[in-house]
Amino acid sequence: MAIEIKAPAFPESIADGTVATWHKQVGEAVKRDELIVDIETDKVVMEVLAEADGVITEIVAAEGATVLSGELLGKLDTQATASAAPAAQAEPQAAAPAASVEPILSPAARKIAEENALNPASIQGTGKDGRVTKEDAVAAAAGKPAAAARPAAVAAEAPLFAAGDRTEKRVPMTRLRAKVAERLVEAQSTMAMLTTYNEVNMKPIMDLRAKYKDLFEKTHNGTRLGFMSFFVKAATEALKRQPGVNASIDGKDIVYHGYQDIGVAVSSDRGLVVPVLRNAEFMSLAEIEATIREYGLKARDGKLTIEEMTGGTFTISNGGVFGSLLSSPIVNPPQTAILGMHKIQERPMAVNGEVVILPMMYLALSYDHRLIDGKEAVTFLVTMKDLLEDPARLLLDI
Known part of the structure; x- marks a missing residue:
């Protein structure tokens, strides 16, 4: 049974929100009341929790997308299991030559890789099944090896630029x-x-x-x-x-x-x-x-x-x-x-x-x-x- 994951009902003072972070990706299993996605508004960050046990089958609104109250964010299948996830995500990648395997990037990680002209294959993934997380991409952009399961807060504390670096970085202002x-x-x-x-x-x-x-x-x-x-x-x-x-x-x-x-x-x-x-x-x-x-x-x-x-x-x-x-x-x-x-x-x-x-x-x-x-x-x-x-x-x- 498919359940729609929708944006929460915003108060009257808030017109819309921005998808800040997807904590679960397509093919990943979730438990009832587990955090799936954060929606950032002008005032607070609102959490969207899973209504039931299941597997994320589709993400409609990617990170950075603007959504309205009650708008569809993704879909959750309550009858599927994590093993039913797409083969590219569930099956080990060791069977294929390492050079020919395209790593799995989260939407946020892919965006960071594109902004910094990074080769996805060169980024070491520390997420589930070798998935490249946002923190992995940030570390790769900074020219540092990724730390396994590194919290986002630690990545945020890292300096934006190396000493003597004259490059510029443009990031959107939070709502x-x-x-x-x-x-x-x-x-x-x-x-x-x-x-x-x-x-x-x-x-x-x-x-x-x-x-x-x-x-x-x-x-x-x-x-x-x-x-x-x-x-x-x-x-x-x-x-x-x-x-x-x-x-x-x-x-x-x-x-x-x-x-x-x-x-x-x-x-x-x-x-x-x-x-x-x-x-x-x-x-x-x-x-x-x-x-x-x-x-x-x-x-x-x-x-x-x-x-x-x-x-x-x-x-x-x-x-x-x-x-x-x-x-x-x-x-x-x-x-x-x-x-x-x-x-x-x-x-x-x-x-x-x-x-x-x-x-x-x-x-x-x-x-x-x-x-x-x-x-x-x-x-x-x-x-x-x-x-x-x-x-x-x-x-x-x-």
């Missing part, structure tokens, strides 16, 4: 990165964006974290105490005091939100994504840390869902993890403000008439001046500074 670029340009062209800065002494939080991090991790089942949870909690309190920073613009209306859904910007190989902490004002430090870690792992593996990235009333971006000392973040519309965290840097500071070396961090608040006045923006950032430099105020609600 997610293209969408992010579009939204960033839109934000800068439609908003009256302005950035205000301040600095915060991180010593109180660092001392608190050093004192309780082991007990915190033990009490909360391995959840580590980081800095981001303090910033999220301080932001929710500051947003309560300055509701305009938590608002958004809808046409000629101002929408004030009675809740704090905090987006946390996460960098991934496919582009910048912003999963959202729902009702962050009610979350504990442990819940915030655990959820952010979960989002980070999902972003790395491309597992974030539309629901996890939809909405958000305010965003926090931490460029400090990459060493940024100071920057001006771009607002994520329809939000009207974003907080930028930066690297903790020891600097000489004047304290009570004396010079003291303190771990300092610059904070940046970019905001839409159409809605938020300078007084509100500065007051918000000062509130953040006060709460972070005296963390007890977060607990005492003062």
